[in-house]
Amino acid sequence: MLEATAALIQERGFHGAGLNEILARSGTPRGSLYHHFPGGKGQLVLEATLRSVEVVTRVLEDHLAAGVGPVEAVRRYILAAAEELERSNYIVGCPVAPVVLDLLADPAPLVEACRDTLRNWQRLLRDAFSRSGIAPPARAAALATTTVAALEGGLLLARAERSTLPLTAVAGEIGAAIQAALPTSPR
Amino acid sequence: MLEATAALIQERGFHGAGLNEILARSGTPRGSLYHHFPGGKGQLVLEATLRSVEVVTRVLEDHLAAGVGPVEAVRRYILAAAEELERSNYIVGCPVAPVVLDLLADPAPLVEACRDTLRNWQRLLRDAFSRSGIAPPARAAALATTTVAALEGGLLLARAERSTLPLTAVAGEIGAAIQAALPTSPR
Amino acid sequence: MLEATAALIQERGFHGAGLNEILARSGTPRGSLYHHFPGGKGQLVLEATLRSVEVVTRVLEDHLAAGVGPVEAVRRYILAAAEELERSNYIVGCPVAPVVLDLLADPAPLVEACRDTLRNWQRLLRDAFSRSGIAPPARAAALATTTVAALEGGLLLARAERSTLPLTAVAGEIGAAIQAALPTSPR
Amino acid sequence: MLEATAALIQERGFHGAGLNEILARSGTPRGSLYHHFPGGKGQLVLEATLRSVEVVTRVLEDHLAAGVGPVEAVRRYILAAAEELERSNYIVGCPVAPVVLDLLADPAPLVEACRDTLRNWQRLLRDAFSRSGIAPPARAAALATTTVAALEGGLLLARAERSTLPLTAVAGEIGAAIQAALPTSPR
DNA sequence: ACTTGCGGGACCACCCGTTCTT
DNA sequence: AAGAACGGGTGGTCCCGCAAGT
Numbered sequence: 001m002l003e004a005t006a007a008l009i010q011e012r013g014f015h016g017a018g019l020n021e022i023l024a025r026s027g028t029p030r031g032s033l034y035h036h037f038p039g040g041k042g043q044l045v046l047e048a049t050l051r052s053v054e055v056v057t058r059v060l061e062d063h064l065a066a067g068v069g070p071v072e073a074v075r076r077y078i079l080a081a082a083e084e085l086e087r088s089n090y091i092v093g094c095p096v097a098p099v100v101l102d103l104l105a106d107p108a109p110l111v112e113a114c115r116d117t118l119r120n121w122q123r124l125l126r127d128a129f130s131r132s133g134i135a136p137p138a139r140a141a142a143l144a145t146t147t148v149a150a151l152e153g154g155l156l157l158a159r160a161e162r163s164t165l166p167l168t169a170v171a172g173e174i175g176a177a178i179q180a181a182l183p184t185s186p187r
Numbered sequence: 188m189l190e191a192t193a194a195l196i197q198e199r200g201f202h203g204a205g206l207n208e209i210l211a212r213s214g215t216p217r218g219s220l221y222h223h224f225p226g227g228k229g230q231l232v233l234e235a236t237l238r239s240v241e242v243v244t245r246v247l248e249d250h251l252a253a254g255v256g257p258v259e260a261v262r263r264y265i266l267a268a269a270e271e272l273e274r275s276n277y278i279v280g281c282p283v284a285p286v287v288l289d290l291l292a293d294p295a296p297l298v299e300a301c302r303d304t305l306r307n308w309q310r311l312l313r314d315a316f317s318r319s320g321i322a323p324p325a326r327a328a329a330l331a332t333t334t335v336a337a338l339e340g341g342l343l344l345a346r347a348e349r350s351t352l353p354l355t356a357v358a359g360e361i362g363a364a365i366q367a368a369l370p371t372s373p374r
Numbered sequence: 375m376l377e378a379t380a381a382l383i384q385e386r387g388f389h390g391a392g393l394n395e396i397l398a399r400s401g402t403p404r405g406s407l408y409h410h411f412p413g414g415k416g417q418l419v420l421e422a423t424l425r426s427v428e429v430v431t432r433v434l435e436d437h438l439a440a441g442v443g444p445v446e447a448v449r450r451y452i453l454a455a456a457e458e459l460e461r462s463n464y465i466v467g468c469p470v471a472p473v474v475l476d477l478l479a480d481p482a483p484l485v486e487a488c489r490d491t492l493r494n495w496q497r498l499l500r501d502a503f504s505r506s507g508i509a510p511p512a513r514a515a516a517l518a519t520t521t522v523a524a525l526e527g528g529l530l531l532a533r534a535e536r537s538t539l540p541l542t543a544v545a546g547e548i549g550a551a552i553q554a555a556l557p558t559s560p561r
Numbered sequence: 562m563l564e565a566t567a568a569l570i571q572e573r574g575f576h577g578a579g580l581n582e583i584l585a586r587s588g589t590p591r592g593s594l595y596h597h598f599p600g601g602k603g604q605l606v607l608e609a610t611l612r613s614v615e616v617v618t619r620v621l622e623d624h625l626a627a628g629v630g631p632v633e634a635v636r637r638y639i640l641a642a643a644e645e646l647e648r649s650n651y652i653v654g655c656p657v658a659p660v661v662l663d664l665l666a667d668p669a670p671l672v673e674a675c676r677d678t679l680r681n682w683q684r685l686l687r688d689a690f691s692r693s694g695i696a697p698p699a700r701a702a703a704l705a706t707t708t709v710a711a712l713e714g715g716l717l718l719a720r721a722e723r724s725t726l727p728l729t730a731v732a733g734e735i736g737a738a739i740q741a742a743l744p745t746s747p748r
Numbered sequence: 749a750c751t752t753g754c755g756g757g758a759c760c761a762c763c764c765g766t767t768c769t770t
Numbered sequence: 771a772a773g774a775a776c777g778g779g780t781g782g783t784c785c786c787g788c789a790a791g792t
Contacts, residue, residue, distance in 0.1 A: 013289035016202030019765060031772035034766075041765065091291060100347050101285045102200035104278065115347040142356035145344065149357050152343050153336030160287045160302040169329035170336050177364040206781055216756045218784090223754085227782060387663035390576030393785060405751050408787075415785065465665060472662045474721050476574035478652065489721040516730035523714030523731050530713050531706065534661045534676040543703035544710050551738040580761060592776045595763065602761065752791075759784070767776075 001026040001033075005048035010091050014045060014102035045099070046110050052095035053117045060121060064128045071182070073128065075175045078151055082167035085155060090162050093155040121148050133183040143181055150174050188213040188220070192235035197278050201232060201289035232286070233297050239282035240304045247308060251315045258369070260315065262362045265338055269345060269354035277349050280342040308335050320370040330368055337361050375400040375407075379422035384465050388419065388476035419473070420484050426469035427491045434495060438502045445556070447502065449549045452525055456532060456541035464536050467529040495522050507557040517555055524548050562587040562594070566609035571652050575606060575663035606660070607671050613656035614678045621682060625689045632743070634689065636736045639712055643719060643728035651723050654716040682709050694744040704742055711735050 004026040008017040019041060023030060037043040063077040064070070084092050096114035103111050125144035126137075134140040150170045157166035191213035195204040206228060210217055224230040250264040251257070271279050283301035290298050312331035313324075321327045337357045344353035378400040382391040393415055397404060411417040437451040438444070458466050470488035477485050499518035500511075508514045524544045531540035565587035569578040580602060584591060598604040624638040625631070645653050657675035664672050686705035687698075695701045711731045718727035 011291045013200045013202055013285070015200055016289055018763080020763075029772050030774085031767095035771060093288075096347075097343060098200070098288045100343055101280075101288055102203050104198045104346065111347070118344055118347050142360050145353050145356040146337055146341075146360035149340030149344055149353060150333055150337040152340030153338065154333075154340075156284060156287055156339050157305055157332065157336055159291065160283075160298070160305050166332050166336060169332040173329050173333035173364060176367070177360060180363070180367050205779080207779075216754095217758085217782095218756050218786090219754065221783065385665045387574045387576055387659070389574055390663055392783080394783080403751055405753085409750060467662075470721075471717060472574070474717055475659045475662055476577055478572045478720065485721070492718055492721050516734050519718065519727050519730040520711055520715075520734035523718055523727060524707055524711040525714065526717050527710030527713030527715075528707075530658060530661055531679055531710055533665065534657075534672070534679050540706050540710060543706040547703050547707035547738060550741070551734060554737070554741050579759075581759070590776050591778075592763085592766095593774080595761095596773095596775060750792090753789085755788080756786085757784100758786105760782080761780100762782105763780070764778085765776105766778105767774105769774080770772090 001028045001036075001044075002048040002051050005044055006052045006095060007091060009045060009048070009098050010093060010095070013098045017045075019044075042108060042110060046113060049095050049099060049110070050113060053113075056095065057117075057120065057124075060124060064124060070125075070128050070132045070134075071175045071178045074125070074147060074178060075171045078154065078167055078171040078174070081151065081155065082158065082164040082171075085158055085167070086164050090159050093159055094152055097152055097155070118148060129178070129181070134178075134181045135183070139181060143178060146177070147174055188215045188223075189231075189235040189238050192231055193239045193282060194278060196232060196235070196285050197280060197282070200285045204232075206231075229295060229297060233300060236282050236286060236297070237300060240300075243282065244304075244307065244311075247311060251311060257312075257315050257319045257321075258362045258365045261312070261334060261365060262358045265341065265354055265358040265361070268338065268342065269351040269358075272342060272345055272354070273351050277346050280346055281339055284339055284342070305335060316365070316368070321365075321368045322370070326368060330365060333364070334361055375402045375418075376422040376425050379418055380426045380469060381465060383419060383422070383472050384467060384469070387472045391419075393418075416482055416484060420487060423469050423473060423484070424487060427487075430469065431491075431494065431498075434498060438498060444499075444502050444506045444508075445549045445552045448499070448521060448552060449545045452528065452541055452545040452548070455525065455529065456538040456545075459529065459532055459541070460538050464533050467533055468526055471526055471529070492522060503552070503555070508552075508555045509557070513555060517552060520551070521548055562589045562597075563605075563609040563612050566605055567613045567656060568652060570606060570609070570659050571654060571656070574659045578606075580605075603669055603671060607674060610656050610660060610671070611674060614674075617656065618678075618681065618685075621685060625685060631686075631689050631693045631695075632736045632739045635686070635708060635739060636732045639715065639728055639732040639735065642712065642716065643725040643732075646716060646719055646728070647725050651720050654720055655713055658713055658716070679709060690739070690742070695739075695742045696744070700742060704739060707738070708735055 001022065005017065005022050008022055008025070011017070019033065022028075022044075023033065033044065034040065037047070039046075059080060060077055063073045063080070066073060066076075068076070081093075096117050099110055100114050122141070122144045125147050126141045129140035129143055130137060134143065150173075154167045154170035158164055188209065192204065192209050195209055195212065198204070206220065209215075209231075210220065220231065221227075224234070226233075246267060247264055250260045250267070253260060253263075255263070268280075283304050286297055286301050309328070309331045312334050313328045316327035316330055317324060321330065337360075341354045341357035345351055375396065379391065379396050382396055382399070385391075393407065396402075396418075397407065407418065408414065411421070413420075433454060434451055437447045437454070440447060440450075442450070455467075470491050473484055474488050496515070496518045499521050500515045503514035503517055504511060508517065524547075528541045528544035532538055562583065566578065566583050569583055569586065572578075580594065583589075583605075584594060594605065595601070598608070600607075620641060621638055624634045624641070627634060627637075629637070642654075657678050660671055660675050683702070683705045686708050687702045690701035690704055691698060695704065711734075715728045715731035719725055
């Protein structure tokens with residue numbers, strides 16, 4: 001059911017993802033929802049998003065820990081995201097983007113979780129950049145922020161075009177930007 | 188009414204923007220909507236989006252034509268977007284992003300219009316980059332795509348944080364990336 | 375416009391016939407309706423119905439005055455109605471039936487006009503029957519009522535079956551009934 | 562709720578019967594409708610019509626099986642319909658007539674059900690007529706069709722006049738027609 | 749004199765997310 | 771754990787006036 005929820009949110013956004021269709025897709029009976037998720041739609045979406053986020057974060061961490069350097073790690077990660085997007089027929093993009101765009105006004109814990117997720121991704125990248133010698137810390141942080149931003153935007157462009165080309169362009173240019181910020185690169 | 192529509196879509200996304208609230212905000216009676224937009228919500232949102240896009244595009248063109256070079260033009264444009272976002276209490280971001288994220292499955296003309304808009308922005312930037320000497324054309328195109336992507340993602344991050352800091356980081360790093368691609372820069 | 379109104383009422387009934395579609399079919403501009411028919415939909419439908427009724431009544435009168443005797447006159451009239459129904463793809467039946475069935479509660483002048491129309495048809499038949507020697511007057515009246523009823527019901531059955539067979543059956547049996555009531559027939 | 566639906570359709574026709582009023586009359590909460598009738602208005606009307614039809618059919622069968630001969634059976638049945646019509650303040654007529662007249666264009670299963678109902682009534686009458694010796698079969702069928710038609714039309718006339726007199730006239734004349742077709746009658 | 753454009757609510761059928769009962 | 775029931779709300783369309791504008 002969490003998978004169906006995540007998929008439907010990716011397709012239609014938070015408000016467009018109806019409980020009826022979620023239940024129908026996952027074969028869950030109606031009453032079970034409020035048994036397992038007393039908080040209703042909010043809780044369901046929260047948990048579904050957290051689960052998707054966990055997977056994505058794990059992938060990012062794995063690439064950063066692969067010992068191939070930040071340039072190659074980021075490049076591979078972005079291309080992996082592109083592949084996943086294409087494989088899912090351009091459904092599976094970023095799990096937090098639809099929530100952030102649909103729930104601006106609401107002070108829900110959902111939005112806070114999405115914000116924390118985005119912060120966490122930036123932190124992971126920033127630390128990897130710093131470890132690779134990018135300095136000062138503010139530079140590493142700015143580069144991490146830009147990387148996450150370019151990935152989010154790249155997923156948007158790829159979805160709009162139904163093509164992975166925007167993401168390959170982003171992978172190349174962001175890789176170049178990271179390379180240029182590395183200490184050994186000035187030479 | 189178009190403004191209210193655009194604003195509400197920014198706040199809640201396509202499916203979360205109800206006609207009732209749009210009408211209530213703009214003081215429009217229900218029957219007028221059907222008169223001016225016989226196509227219903229789809230047409231209304233399309234025209235509202237096109238209007239917002241037009242304004243944004245104009246601003247981008249103006250900055251690119253200001254004769255300050257692509258680095259400074261892009262930097263100023265991103266910071267202008269950040270200012271606008273902050274001034275509107277983090278409501279006014281990109282007009283096409285919510286539509287793209289909410290209407291994946293639908294073959295609506297809306298999605299096509301958004302796709303064309305994104306293409307146009309990339310084209311404007313690519314041409315400016317090429318005119319500044321960035322070559323080959325594919326490089327200029329990739330840089331333009333990455334710039335648009337980073338801006339879209341930056342707006343998302345800024346909204347999630349309710350802060351313009353992500354956009355200033357993006358402005359700086361994207362500026363640096365463009366600078367590094369300019370022909371005169373290597374020396 | 376009156377024709378379009380009559381046709382649409384035959385297809386969808388009074389409440390199902392929307393002014394929008396009437397105007398669209400007849401090419402009439404919106405404002406003209408209330409110029410020519412200040413009474414709105416009620417008046418429009420009333421006049422359209424009266425016009426259709428006039429045509430039907432004329433046909434009935436012509437058949438009755440053709441000097442072929444009441445049996446043949448009624449038979450020809452019913453078959454003419456069947457032909458018209460078939461020619462119009464089972465749209466053109468009785469112009470008053472839909473109004474009577476749709477406006478039971480309403481005390482509109484429309485219903486009174488329909489009632490008077492039905493009375494008039496019965497009167498025309500009753501007089502023809504009496505002139506042919508059917509007596510007493512109450513018998514002629516009952517036969518006239520039954521003839522109109524069978525025609526109305528026959529149109530209903532024909533429409534439901536999309537076939538003129540029910541009307542030919544009605545024509546035959548009602549003809550036989552009239553024949554049996556004629557004074558010369560017993561012998 | 563089914564009763565309220567049937568009654569409202571009799572009063573205003575298919576398009577004139579609003580779900581709101583049906584719910585208000587029957588005291589049903591809004592959401593229950595969609596729960597019990599996922600097919601919406603179409604399914605609701607279909608089931609309501611079928612229920613009304615069942616009752617009417619039962620009454621017809623009972624009269625035909627009463628062993629009083631077809632003439633008396635039909636006479637009693639028509640007069641029973643007249644009584645029911647009067648008792649309900651001229652609301653309860655034929656349950657299928659409004660549907661047939663309101664839904665000409667639609668290929669709904671509703672119309673098919675109405676057609677089958679009308680066929681069934683004709684079949685019941687035809688079989689009774691045949692059992693009573695009316696021959697050939699085509700004659701019995703034509704008489705059955707005419708009987709149903711006269712009843713349908715008689716209900717229309719009675720409603721328009723707000724009087725049962727048309728139905729008593731129909732009962733008498735149709736009875737005479739059946740009598741004339743019986744084999745023992747010529748003698 | 750006649751048409752147009754627009755405004756105005758009420759209402760449509762449908763479906764939402766939620767709660768209650770078993 | 772699950773089906774039935776609940777109202778409020780969805781986007782959409784209804785039939786109808788009132789204003790200018792030919």
